Every structure is written in structure tokens, then in C-alpha cells.
Amino acid sequence: MRKISRDTIVKTVKELYKNATVFLPEDVSEALLKAQKSEKGISKEIIGQIIENQKIAREDLIPLCQDTGIAVIFVEWGVEAVYVDGDIMDAFNEGVRLAVKDAYLRASIVDDPIFERKNTKDNTPCIVHFRPVNGDRVKIIIAPKGAGSENMSALRMLKPAQGLQGVKEFVIETVKNAGGNPCPPIIVGVGVGGNFEISAFLSKKALLRRIGEANKNPLYAQLEKELLDEINSLKIGPMGIGGKTTALAVHIEYAPCHIASLPVAVNIQCHSARHMEAEI
Amino acid sequence: MRKDKLIKIETPLTESIIEQINAGDLILINGYVYTARDAAHKKLLELINSNLPLPFDLRGQVIYYVGPTPPPPGRPIGSAGPTTSSRMDIYTPTLLSLGLKGMIGKGQRSEEVKKAIRKFKALYFLATGGAGALLSRHILEAEEIAFPELGTESIKRLLLKDFPAIVAIDSKGKDIFKH
Numbered sequence: 001m002r003k004i005s006r007d008t009i010v011k012t013v014k015e016l017y018k019n020a021t022v023f024l025p026e027d028v029s030e031a032l033l034k035a036q037k038s039e040k041g042i043s044k045e046i047i048g049q050i051i052e053n054q055k056i057a058r059e060d061l062i063p064l065c066q067d068t069g070i071a072v073i074f075v076e077w078g079v080e081a082v083y084v085d086g087d088i089m090d091a092f093n094e095g096v097r098l099a100v101k102d103a104y105l106r107a108s109i110v111d112d113p114i115f116e117r118k119n120t121k122d123n124t125p126c127i128v129h130f131r132p133v134n135g136d137r138v139k140i141i142i143a144p145k146g147a148g149s150e151n152m153s154a155l156r157m158l159k160p161a162q163g164l165q166g167v168k169e170f171v172i173e174t175v176k177n178a179g180g181n182p183c184p185p186i187i188v189g190v191g192v193g194g195n196f197e198i199s200a201f202l203s204k205k206a207l208l209r210r211i212g213e214a215n216k217n218p219l220y221a222q223l224e225k226e227l228l229d230e231i232n233s234l235k236i237g238p239m240g241i242g243g244k245t246t247a248l249a250v251h252i253e254y255a256p257c258h259i260a261s262l263p264v265a266v267n268i269q270c271h272s273a274r275h276m277e278a279e280i
Numbered sequence: 281m282r283k284d285k286l287i288k289i290e291t292p293l294t295e296s297i298i299e300q301i302n303a304g305d306l307i308l309i310n311g312y313v314y315t316a317r318d319a320a321h322k323k324l325l326e327l328i329n330s331n332l333p334l335p336f337d338l339r340g341q342v343i344y345y346v347g348p349t350p351p352p353p354g355r356p357i358g359s360a361g362p363t364t365s366s367r368m369d370i371y372t373p374t375l376l377s378l379g380l381k382g383m384i385g386k387g388q389r390s391e392e393v394k395k396a397i398r399k400f401k402a403l404y405f406l407a408t409g410g411a412g413a414l415l416s417r418h419i420l421e422a423e424e425i426a427f428p429e430l431g432t433e434s435i436k437r438l439l440l441k442d443f444p445a446i447v448a449i450d451s452k453g454k455d456i457f458k459h
Contacts, residue, residue, distance in 0.1 A: 042304065042446055049408040049444070057413035063359040066348050066412040066432075085300050104350040106432050117319075119431050148364050148386070148409065180457060181364050181387035183409035198291075240387060241411060241446070241456050272410040 002078075002136040004280065006085035009140075012094025012278050013126075016142040017071055018103040020276040021063040024054050026188075028248070028273045030163055035185055035238075035245040043243030045184070050238075061103075065272045067145030068105040071096045071126035071202070079138035093124040108147070108261055129201070143275040149186065149268045152178035158262040167192060167264050168227065170177040170209075174266040175231050175247070180240015183270035185248045187211070188231065191265040194255035203267035206251035208275055215252055220280060224250045287457050292340030293381040295401050301447055303454040307405060308442040313342040313384065313436030317363055320426075321371040328374060335435055339379030342405075346384075347421070347432040349412070357422040357438070359412030362386040365404070377399040383419040384426070384445055389455050398453035405445035406456075418443040 029051070036047040058066045073092060082167075085091065100106060100123045109124065110117040154174045158166045171190055178186075191202025212223035227250040237243025248271070258265060289297060291311035301307070314336055316324065327334055345365055349358030365385030371382065373396035381402045386409035389397075398403055407415060421439035428434050449455045 041371070042306070045306070046408050046446075049411045049414055053408075053411040053414040056417060057359075060355075060413060060416070060418060062352060062355075062413050063349050064357040064413055065410045066346065066361050067363070068349060068359075104352045106347065106349045106358075108347075108432070121431065151364070178394070179388055181366060183386065239406060270410055 002081045003084045004081050006091045008280055009083075009088070009091035010095045010098065012072045012140055012280055013073065013092055013142065014098040014102065015095055016106070016140060016276045016278055017099035017144065020142050020144055020274045021068045021103065021189040022057050022061060023276070025273065025275060028271070029054060031086070031211045031248040032185070032271065035248060038244050039238065042094055043238045043245075046238040046241070047245070050256055063103070063105060064274065065146060065181050065270075066106055067108065067146035068080060070109060070145045070272070071123065072145050072166040073126055073128045074208070075128060075130045076109055076133045077104070078131050078135040078137045081138050081261040089125070089128065092126055092141045092192070094233050096271060097122045099169065110130055122162060126237050138280045139251060139277060140280065141208060141275060142230040146272065149182035149270040152182040153203070153264040153265070155196070155263070157196065158264055160260065160262045162262060164223070166262065168223075168230070171250075172230055172234070173228055175236070176234060177266070178268055179236055182268045183272070184236055184238055184240060185245045185271050187269040187273050188227070188247050188250045189267040189269060190227075190250065190252040191267070192252060192254045192263070193257035194263060195257065195261065198255055200267070201262035202253035202255060202274060203265035206253040207267060208259050208270045209251045211249045217254075219252060220252050224252050282359070286404070291342050291382070291440075292401065293342065294340065298381060298401055298403055298451050300448060301403060303447050303450040303456045305447045307445045307447055309440050309445055310442060311440060313344045313438050313440055314425075315346050315348070315436040315438060316343050317345050317433050318367055319430050320435050321368050323427055325371050327373060328378070329413070329418050334436070338373065338375060340381050341379075342382035342384060343375070343380060344384040344438065348390055348416075349432075351422065355416075357416055357419050360416045360419055361412035362407040364407055372396065376402050389449060394453055396448055397449050398451065401451040403447055403451060404449035406448040407443070407445050415420065
């Protein structure tokens with residue numbers, strides 16, 4: 001059995017969170033550069049500012065966006081590794097807490113959603129999705145998620161008879177309703193199948209995929225392409241002011257589901273598509 | 281930003297300046313503006329409804345919908361881009377009726393807000409969402425003036441220098457959004 005200490009988790013989470021808020025993944029930067037070339041007028045200016053913003057964040061070491069998100073953490077935990085220091089969630093939260101303090105990130109979490117809405121002041125608790133895997137390695141992926149785009153996301157339980165057409169219509173409707181609010185150009189994560197919560201989980205996981213990588217199933221890859229074309233023909237454009245680039249990518253993840261169900265979740269991601277991973 | 285088409289404006293805004301500005305204009309905002317988002321708006325409206333004085337005089341002023349990250353040492357403010365304006369829509373007509381002349385945010389506004397912008401001759405500016413690091417360089421000073429208990433959502437007075445924005449809704453009610 002390989003032992004994993006609290007200190008290792010705390011340090012890894014802290015460094016990942018700090019860096020993820022400042023350095024954008026390369027595939028996202030490349031997609032934005034490509035989008036800039038296809039725009040003109042004010043839409044081009046806006047993408048120019050978004051690109052310039054990445055440079056300034058790196059130079060000044062300050063967050064790309066003031067919404068440094070709720071810290072969403074995906075963990076692939078090798079079942080031959082064992083955590084030896086008590087409450088593991090405490091270690092993840094401590095990593096988040098230290099990153100917020102060290103890198104001057106925003107405290108955006110309230111303790112109770114309806115009544116008090118009191119800020120917890122350190123951006124905890126974080127959200128952790130554990131998945132057991134074989135072996136003794138532990139992979140941690142952090143994806144800070146801002147509320148501007150999260151608020152524009154949606155889930156619907158379709159009837160199986162609505163099929164492909166129903167799925168397409170729901171995705172388009174969700175993007176259309178979002179308009180300029182989620183900071184387009186966006187990335188659209190779609191989760192289909194599973195059940196109510198699995199579709200939502202898959203739609204978020206879909207956002208982690210590298211831009212330019214299609215679904216391995218050619219039918220889903222084709223659907224991703226069709227949806228991307230249709231979304232960009234809406235001409236919502238950068239920040240909703242019109243233009244060719246509304247979305248940089250559509251990523252679909254799917255899972256088997258009940259004979260009576262067709263769950264579809266659409267998770268919208270702003271252009272600040274921050275995520276970073278490490279293996280321990 | 282294209283230098284040839286930029287219009288520099290100073291806050292507080294006067295009606296004569298507002299009337300000359302059109303939807304789609306690229307603007308550089310200079311002078312003081314006030315930050316407020318959901319929680320601060322709710323508190324402002326509570327004060328108004330109780331006939332109590334506001335922490336700042338709204339007349340001619342501009343509100344920036346922003347909840348910045350904390351300032352790192354040696355800087356006035358952290359990352360400071362706009363938040364989604366539509367969450368403030370229910371509060372905005374009242375503030376406009378009391379003399380507020382401008383708002384900086386991102387995304388569309390409701391029909392009620394558009395009508396109030398036209399009626400009270402104001403402007404709605406769009407700043408680039410997610411460009412918080414870039415916009416931070418255009419903020420020279422930040423001073424917390426009210427509701428410190430709200431943390432990032434407190435009201436701060438910011439001094440802007442050539443802060444880049446686009447006029448999204450003008451005083452004639454014209455807007456630049458794709459419908």
C-alpha cells in the first residue's frame with residue numbers, strides 16, 4: 001500500500017488552484033487566437049482583450065478573472081493508495097484555503113444558499129468528486145468554476161421519443177437563453193444519459209476535454225460538430241454583441257440510461273476555461 | 281482597442297455628454313465610479329425604502345458591477361472584471377430614477393431597464409467579461425466606502441483611468457445585442 005499524507009494533498013491542491021486561476025490551458029488560448037482571426041469590428045476587439053488579458057495575468061500574477069470560482073476538484077484515486085492522516089476532505093479544503101490566502105483569490109462561497117447567505121471568507125468548502133481507479137496513483141484535477149456561466153446551465157429529463165432532435169433543441173435553447181451572460185465565446189459541455197445526477201456530472205466532465213478532441217464514438221463526434229455549427233450560426237458572438245464565434249467547442253459525454261429516460265444536461269463554460277491537473 | 285474611434289469620458293456624467301454617445305461607441309472611462317453587485321444593491325434599496333441616506337449621492341454617478349479579488353501587496357485592487365448585469369435588473373430602475381447615470385457590466389438588460397435608461401437618460405456600458413487582469417490595470421485607486429461586512433461585495437469607490445468599455449445601451453434606448 002502506498003501512503004498519501006495530508007501534506008501532499010494540501011500542497012498539491014494549493015499549487016493547482018493558484019496556478020489554474022492565472023494560467024489558461026494552451027488549447028483554450030489557441031482556440032481564442034483562431035477565433036480572433038474570424039471576427040471583425042468590436043467582436044474582434046473583445047477577443048483581442050481576452051487574449052491580452054491572459055498575458056497581463058501571467059505578467060502581474062493576478063487571476064484571469066475576478067470570479068476565481070467554486071473550486072471543483074476531480075480525483076482519480078488508485079485503490080492501492082491509502083490516506084493516512086484522518087479526514088481527507090479537511091486536506092482538500094485546507095489546500096483551497098491556503099491558495100485563496102496566498103494568491104489573493106476571491107471568497108465567493110456562502111454557507112447557506114437561502115437564509116443567511118453568509119460568506120465563509122476562505123472560499124471553502126470545495127466540491128470533490130472521487131472516482132476509484134486501479135493502481136496506487138492519485139490524479140487531482142482542479143477546475144475553478146465561475147457563476148456567470150454556471151448560472152446559464154440547465155438540465156432536462158426528455159422523453160426517449162424526443163431522441164436526437166430533442167437533445168439538439170434543448171442544447172440550442174440553453175445556449176440561446178444564455179445569450180451574452182456566460183461570457184462567450186463559451187465551451188458547451190453536454191451530458192446525455194445515465195440518470196438525473198450522472199447527466200449533470202458528465203456535462204461538467206465534458207468541459208475538461210481538450211479543445212479539438214472529438215468524442216471517440218463517431219456518432220457523437222458528428223453530433224458535436226453539428227451542434228457547434230448550429231450554435232455559431234446563432235451569431236450571439238463574443239460577449240453577446242454579434243459575431244461568428246459563440247462557442248469554441250461542444251463536448252458530449254454519454255452513459256447508458258433507463259429505458260424510460262433521456263436525461264440531458266448542458267453545462268456552460270466561459271472562455272476562461274480554467275483547469276489544471278497533477279499526479280501524486 | 282483601435283485608437284481612432286475611442287471617446288474619452290469623465291465621471292460624473294452630464295446629460296449633454298450622455299446625449300452625444302451612441303450604442304456601439306468605444307469609450308474610455310475616467311474618474312470615480314462605485315462598485316455594487318447583488319448584496320449591495322439589496323441594501324441600497326432597503327435604505328431607499330426606509331427613507332435613509334445612501335452611502336453616496338447617486339446623481340450623475342456610474343455603478344460598476346464587480347466583485348474584485350483582494351488586492352495583492354502594492355496594488356489598489358486585484359482582478360476586477362464585470363459580473364452579469366441582469367441580476368441587478370430588478371433594482372436598477374429605482375436607482376436610475378434617483379439620478380444614477382451609468383452602469384458597467386456584462387450581458388443583456390431587461391426591457392424595464394432599457395425603458396428606464398431611455399426615460400432617465402442614462403448609459404449602459406459593457407466591459408469585457410473575464411478580462412479582470414487587464415481591467416485591473418485601469419483602476420488606480422480603490423476605497424471601501426460602505427457595507428464592509430459584505431467582503432468582495434462591499435461598495436468601493438474606484439478611480440478609473442482610460443477604462444475600456446463599449447456603449448451597449450444608449451440614452452435613446454438603442455442597444456448592440458444580437459437578438
